[in-house]
Amino acid sequence: MSHTHDHGDHDHEHDHGHAHPVRIDHDDRPLGYYQIMATAVFELLIEKGVTTADEVRAAIEAMDGRTPEQGARVVARAWTDPAFKARLLADGSAACRELGIDMGVTRLVVVENTTEAHNLVVCTLCSCYPRAVLGRPPDWYKSRAYRSRAVREPRAVLAEFGTRLPNDMTVRVHDSTADMRYLVLPRRPASTEGWSAERLAALVTRDSMIGVAVAKPA
Numbered sequence: 001m002s003h004t005h006d007h008g009d010h011d012h013e014h015d016h017g018h019a020h021p022v023r024i025d026h027d028d029r030p031l032g033y034y035q036i037m038a039t040a041v042f043e044l045l046i047e048k049g050v051t052t053a054d055e056v057r058a059a060i061e062a063m064d065g066r067t068p069e070q071g072a073r074v075v076a077r078a079w080t081d082p083a084f085k086a087r088l089l090a091d092g093s094a095a096c097r098e099l100g101i102d103m104g105v106t107r108l109v110v111v112e113n114t115t116e117a118h119n120l121v122v123c124t125l126c127s128c129y130p131r132a133v134l135g136r137p138p139d140w141y142k143s144r145a146y147r148s149r150a151v152r153e154p155r156a157v158l159a160e161f162g163t164r165l166p167n168d169m170t171v172r173v174h175d176s177t178a179d180m181r182y183l184v185l186p187r188r189p190a191s192t193e194g195w196s197a198e199r200l201a202a203l204v205t206r207d208s209m210i211g212v213a214v215a216k217p218a
């Protein structure tokens with residue numbers, strides 16, 4: 001199959017003569033038990049006037065709008081404000097609330113990387129993840145391989161992410177639960193003295209807050 005693309009950045013059209021690989025539509029399989037249950041509950045709640053489709057859509061949009069930039073803002077603030085960092089380590093949910101991030105009823109535990117210890121977060125049972133500060137979890141976080149290997153051989157997993165730690169550094173693996181989530185406070189990169197929190201936030205990646213990586217060097 002060949003078709004014509006209009007590229008816009010150059011003013012000609014051309015044929016790509018390549019065939020696209022066949023992709024199975026993601027909704028082209030029978031619904032599972034929980035999908036049917038969720039649809040039934042959704043329809044009942046609307047029928048009984050408890051909520052509206054628009055309210056549900058807005059809630060999903062708000063959930064999808066959360067990104068790791070929230071977590072980066074929390075980390076950068078902790079790097080530049082020792083009093084905030086102390087509050088963050090004492091009660092992650094309350095400190096996030098100060099920055100306008102609502103953790104709901106979930107307890108957020110913030111674990112600090114130091115020169116002696118590195119922290120790694122996993123949910124061995126399913127996919128519990130601090131979505132309020134990191135958005136949706138990446139697929140690998142939910143994979144059986146990560147969930148099992150992160151606790152059995154964390155150093156090998158870290159190495160696959162390009163993170164090699166000194167042999168004498170302790171690796172602590174934290175197993176999340178439905179009502180307790182973990183966020184790693186990465187170490188502040190060297191040579192960033194005097195940087196603003198906004199500038200520092202750009203060095204804080206999602207993976208560094210899960211603990212499979214460290215913050216970007218300056």
Ligand code: FE
Nearest residue numbers: 123126127128
């Ligand atoms: Fe889980």
